[in-house]
Amino acid sequence: MFPKIHQAPRSTLPLMKESPGVVDLLGLLAYAELSAYARMTEDATTLAPSLADRMALSELAVTEYAHFRLLRDRLAELGADPAEAMSPYVAALDAWHAQTRPADWLQALVKTYVGDGIAHDFYREGARHLDPSIADLVDEVLVDEGRSQFAVERVRAGIEADPKAAARLALWARRLVGEALSQAQQVAAARPELALLLVEAGGGQADISRLFAKLTEEHGKRMAAMGL
């Protein structure tokens, strides 16, 4: 089933042993991509107002799956079982999706853009302290390439057509962030090695404060981009 697996350069393997959080981070990121692909596919199929919209969101969903493949293959290269590496995060990410099930097309688009954005900030931060080859992989997976521009444009057009929608969507976006932080806290408590990745470059509590400030700042930029 996994035709794209290829051998990792041997030189990366010893490094991995010094960063036990790496498999944690890649496992979390892999399940985040696998579940995002599934939920975006469902949202595209059940909520898109037209076949053109459905195709556009499905295209984003399948891109998430392509990212999942990269992470799955890297986990296998590191000698980890991808399913095993992902399993500690299934409950938290499934809970996030269950608590943030979009009620309509605009909510689905906001979730795609905001959810992807928060996740990307968070994982990029985790990867900052890693072996460069892993950091590069995470960057490759997370690169946006203007994909989410589609979501931004549709949300702006939706608000233009129905200005009352803005307040409702702003509330929705706040709920997405709140639920994400709540799940992230539980994951960090359950997986201390992963949490360490976020603070090990020194700074400790100060580093976590900086992370949250950074997440908040980036989230604000995304809200502004959507006109919220």
Place this chain on the structure above:
Amino acid sequence: MFPKIHQAPRSTLPLMKESPGVVDLLGLLAYAELSAYARMTEDATTLAPSLADRMALSELAVTEYAHFRLLRDRLAELGADPAEAMSPYVAALDAWHAQTRPADWLQALVKTYVGDGIAHDFYREGARHLDPSIADLVDEVLVDEGRSQFAVERVRAGIEADPKAAARLALWARRLVGEALSQAQQVAAARPELALLLVEAGGGQADISRLFAKLTEEHGKRMAAMGL
């Protein structure tokens, strides 16, 4: 959103005008792949008994999406709007999926294998009478590459573990075929140009009888492969 679109060789365009059923066939096939991707993703997410199984079925689902991309791009090359070309078939294919929603993992696997198989026989037959470049595309989209071997192996193992499941799954497979033929009849009645593709090589009623005999024969082989 459609980065892979490239220009069709001009020489194919006049030929298309002689085969008005081509856009019909590609539109039907495109929506079949788009909806198969969505349903298999849902089945993988909600019914797979393990993350490994979920990954395996998701991989098949995304392969269906890759086929959808090829067909969408070919439709665009032919100057057709992909969404418009697909829209006449949405109701029939959605009805088929709604009437054949798997209740468990083994039913999902049988549906993947049997449903794909029937669809492939049917479309390949439609493509027989077409311009070779279209027939080649359909062959490329439908090539199995042993993907469905995964479904066959899991179903056989499931029956070995629970022999009583065989009768239930055989009934399920018959229902899949019955519902497919019922929807195919309605599509043929609503899209006479598409139906003509199946009979235009001469033969008329005899050709249709041959088609059904062929579908039945291939279905029998698939049932035997699964041990049903």
